[in-house]
Amino acid sequence: MAARPPAANPWAAPAWQRPARRRGGATVGAVLALVILVVTVGGVAVVPHELSGHALAVPTALHRADSAPDGARSTPAAVPELETNPLLANGVKLGEVSCDLPELGQTGAELEAYYEALTGCLEQAWRPALGHADEPSEKVSVSVTLPKVSACGSAPSQDQAVAYYCGGDSTIYAPTDWMLADAGQNRSRHLATIAHEYGHHVQDESGILAAAGDRMTSPNQDTPHDQALVRRIELQANCFGALFIAAAEGRGSISRATANAAVADYGRADDSDDHGSRANQLAWAKAGFSAGTTSACNTWSAPDSAVS
Template sequence: MNNAEPSWPETARPPEPAWVPASHPWAPNWAAAPPVPIAPPRNRLWGAVGGLLVVVLAISLIAATIPRRVDGHAIVAQGADTGRAYGGGSDGKPPKAVPELARNPLLGAGISPGPATCSLPDLGRAPEQLKTYYDALVGCLEQSWRPALEKANEPTLTVTVSVTLSDHSACGKAPTESEAVAYYCGGDTTIYAPADWMLSDAGLNKARHIATIAHEYGHHVQRESGILSAAADKMTSPDEDSAADKELVRRIELQANCFGALFLAAVAGSGSISRSLANAAVADYGRADDSDTHGSRAHQLSWAKAGYDGKATKGCDTWSAPVGEVS
């Protein structure tokens, strides 16, 4: 086990010999209705279904040593509280999402994911192997994030993972393979990570798979806390053309990186996630291109490091950060 402090790359890490460098994940786009996220290089709006407010957050990836952006999105439907909620506050009140950004209870002092021992199976190329791996990882993410959401008295709904892609989900028509490697739908609280797409981008690189799923789960945490709906309320255009909207999207995406790394800090060095594997997963957040919707490569990594080193949700408050720190 490597207990040394991670040496963070100033630029993208060179590809490791066991896998072909694929991309990275992260970015957004949204429409006019209530939501959750992942988006693209070309900011496109995915149709809102019924009363849905769609938030699209794209994934930035690096493929074959040539940086490129691959969209993935997370879409959250307001009021679609499917799943099982856990716990409640000490005052007995039921958990409730709070549509606030910097003032969200989840970002209060002393809140962080809890420790969890992730017992992950072997990572293989067969769809059923990927499904088993992701299910175990999401179970670990839920176990780790539950105490943070319960302390904030916000709901924790179960997340499912699909390694196949249907034409439509609770969030509407699915993106194409050229537009996403994975996305989260808040309407059915599902992370869609099609096996072919994920393997094409990540191969059997565990750090890349873990970083991607942890980021997607970060969008789920944003949905449950009410952060996504609060951000959506501030959007001024359905296609994020304005500079103000792009800034909002960057703050969402950078926070999802930070949340993903918070989880990695909580579980590093136990179970199947060694400290060296956690370090590699955090470093993977710095592989993407500069993006007007995801932030610069430096900031994508710096916000992940803020979560990994700070170990508390308050360090992931991208909403209070100066514009220069979320550019």
């Protein structure tokens, strides 16, 4: 079938931008319309000790590729669907990886080297799952400096985010000062945050972010309906982050102790309208870590009580 671009929506302006964690207890914005900083324990929203964030998805024409003679799509393409997204089908797993990470330093160059190695390992782990779903697996960039303006518009303030993902340029922004103020030399916290942010990248690549954006009803995603969608996005990013942690646990630079601490870090956030209750933020991380399959992260088919 010919490809059909998704309907216009607030998220699809420049690109998905998600704040990493929030500082304090305040919520930072919605996932789509706002420059949603996806706060994750290492992620896109803006919460000091919690996962939260936003995402501005300016998806390039997301569509299914024309079918090949045998009915299969000729090239990987994002599928703008939520609960029925191929990435969330039964039996889809990440590949086990052994991450060789450098020492976690305190300079921008040292942090950048650490994040580059970590995101390379994340890409390696996620590639089999996205390949199974016949969806793209593109490299993500990492920046430890904060641009005044990016493909997702103006950057959030330090009070809003610790790190965030911008789909417009497929970049995780993790400013050195912000990350060190939030995580210091706590390797598990850096791991949880970047894994959460990469989870937003996976949502972008798979078409989940675009599909969520199409369901938004308000420019600022501040209605109860839109906040519920944002919570499902953020909680899924926690689950995706923990899926990776499980795939890397006990090998290379990620010991079992570091992995367990990283998963527990997802439960350090306060209750949030756009990231969910502290209990649910941790519950979805534990679900991904324990199950090991992407279907365990289908927040879109979960009851409201599980994503409150």
